[in-house]
Amino acid sequence: MAMVIEAVGPPQLREPSPTAFQALARSIIFQQLSGKAASTILGRFVALFREGATAEDAVSGFFPEPAEVLAIDDEAMRSAGVSRQKAAALRDLAAHFAEGKLSVERFGEWSDEEVIAHLLPVRGIGRWTAQMFLMFQLRRPDVLPTADVGLNRAMMRLYGLDAPATPEEVERLGAPWHPWATLACWYLWRSEDVTLPIGGPA
Numbered sequence: 001m002a003m004v005i006e007a008v009g010p011p012q013l014r015e016p017s018p019t020a021f022q023a024l025a026r027s028i029i030f031q032q033l034s035g036k037a038a039s040t041i042l043g044r045f046v047a048l049f050r051e052g053a054t055a056e057d058a059v060s061g062f063f064p065e066p067a068e069v070l071a072i073d074d075e076a077m078r079s080a081g082v083s084r085q086k087a088a089a090l091r092d093l094a095a096h097f098a099e100g101k102l103s104v105e106r107f108g109e110w111s112d113e114e115v116i117a118h119l120l121p122v123r124g125i126g127r128w129t130a131q132m133f134l135m136f137q138l139r140r141p142d143v144l145p146t147a148d149v150g151l152n153r154a155m156m157r158l159y160g161l162d163a164p165a166t167p168e169e170v171e172r173l174g175a176p177w178h179p180w181a182t183l184a185c186w187y188l189w190r191s192e193d194v195t196l197p198i199g200g201p202a
């Protein structure tokens with residue numbers, strides 16, 4: 001890992017979203033879309049709730065409250081480019097927050113696996129999305145998303161594997177990274193952008 005840290009430089013994690021609901025809703029909207037297409041839909045989505053709101057506002061400023069999302073109809077969301085499946089997922093997420101099943105206070109009380117367990121019942125949220133939420137929104141230091149495609153590819157390159165690392169290989173090779181697996185993953189993701197010796201130990 002030393003050569004990766006030296007090549008990449010100091011860590012620069014992105015700023016968390018202003019709210020947990022915003023972070024998770026944005027994750028749902030961005031699923032299976034290019035960044036540009038998702039940003040366009042995100043901007044149209046927030047504009048449903050405040051005239052003139054943009055995708056940039058949805059990242060750092062304005063975002064609808066769960067009750068507002070529950071109050072808007074599916075056709076309005078469809079007009080913004082949100083698929084029916086994602087509209088249903090956004091409603092389900094909003095209901096979990098509105099009913100108090102999910103909250104900042106509860107996230108602070110739960111372990112990593114408890115956070116994941118409480119997020120998985122929400123439509124549109126799988127284990128990977130929950131792990132990204134742990135890493136980048138809650139800033140949990142020891143998360144290892146073993147099925148992440150980018151991480152698997154980076155480990156293939158770094159360790160000289162014949163194919164992308166399997167979840168089992170990520171778990172085994174990443175064992176020394178605990179209790180700072182989140183930071184190690186960030187460096188591995190960034191290692192794709194720099195020149196490194198091939199096939200050496202991390």
